[in-house]
């Protein structure tokens with residue numbers, strides 16, 4: 001697989017962090033297993049992992065979105081994936 005950013009071909013196993021924003025709430029999902037471009041550090045998730053990250057985000061943010069909206073300020077949450 002080639003990196004979409006720099007076209008480098010070498011990927012290494014690693015983990016990454018994804019920010020997911022819904023309304024006023026931001027969830028940082030950490031420790032997501034990913035292929036990391038050895039050249040520029042761009043992370044690539046496989047389809048199953050990407051779907052699981054979205055599910056984790058939906059579950060975690062479900063109650064927080066209305067809570068953050070009621071307070072009228074940004075809420076930042078952190079959820080470890082692994």
Ligand SMILES: [Zn+2]
Nearest residue numbers: 003006037040
């Ligand atoms: Zn790259």
